[in-house]
Amino acid sequence: MPRLTLTTLRDDARAMVEAGAVKIMRGVYLQPAQRLAPWEQLREATLARAAAALHTHPSAVCLTHEAAAIAHGYTCLPTEPDIHIAVPKVPTGGRRPLPTLTYTAEDGHTFRGRKVSLVRSTRLPRSEEVDVVDGLRVTNPLQTAVDCAYDLPAREAICIVDSIFCKTCEADRFTRNCLGPTPEELRATLLAMLERYPRRPGLRRARAVLAIASPFSESPGESILRWAVHAAGLPEAVPQLCWQSREDSSTFFLDLGWEARKLGLEFDGYVKYGGSEDLRAEKSREMRLRRDGWRIERFEWSEIKKPHELAARLTSLFPADVVRNARPVRDLWL
Secondary structure, X not given: OOEEEEOOOHHHHHHHHHOOOEEEEOOEEEEXXXXXXXXXXXXXXXXXXXXXXXXXXXXXXXXXXXHHHHHHXXXXXXXXXXXXXXXXXXXXXXXXXXXOOEEEOOOOOEEEOOOOEEEEEOOOOOHHHEEEEOOEEEEOHHHHHHHHHHHOOHHHHHHHHHHHHHHXXXXXXXXXXXXXXXXXXXXXXXXXXXXXXXXXXXXXXXXXXXXXXXXXXXXXXXXXXXXXXXXXXXXXXXXXXXXXXXXXXXXXXXXXXXXXXXXXXXXXOOOOOOOHHHHHHHHHHHHHHHHOOXXXXXXXXXXXXXXXXXXXXXXXXXXXXXXXXXXXXXXXXX
């Protein structure tokens, strides 16, 4: 957990800042760890803000939404989320801005983070829906999935919900079997939980997100790529599609694929390529897939961040008859 110091004394606060601490909330200072990658710095800041929110709100029941997901270790978009907490009573103004932080990129230059707010809600989870993770009170995985599906934009929610499906189902991409509940069983459980809140805003979006959730997406980029396929109304793709090479029977997995169309989609997050050997192996893999007749289309973060352009490019990969029959799913654009 991040190293936090609480003080309301001005001289102490000034001394801590001079020693390298950063203010993350009124009266709360973070001593950042050294030599962290940018995404690790963002995660550290989120966990620090989450812990500070509980410290400064003694009556808070727990953290919810993205903060709960990150505390559990689930995968979110690599950004700074707002910090949501459930409290019995909200003071004037349920949303409060937090100090904006500065981070260090891998090339050494600094950049300012996004404007983050503390969001306080009186929608309280049941006692059995609260876990304690590394000392933080958070909603349990299922309630976290439901909250995110209800309240976050669908393309952001699907990253967290997919990650929860992945860890809960414990699916094997080779056999497509699960050590835990099947995706259908988990989906049914979550959809039943929605029925407890029939008038909660975001119900249609929540149902749409849960309908497309999968335990086979291995990164936020893959989740958003699959979201865009569904949102554009295109034929459903298979996540982590298995293919055996005709040359040497090597087994390959495509992030998303349509076997009948020999069309595969790959998300390039670059983190998975550790060096030149990894890049050569990936190039060899793609060449063998192409020799087997596959068309491989690659997508980067710059495209993933532009949802309408992403959907347009995906649509362009299909013949006219498929495009004519495509029906965008409005609830996934909410």
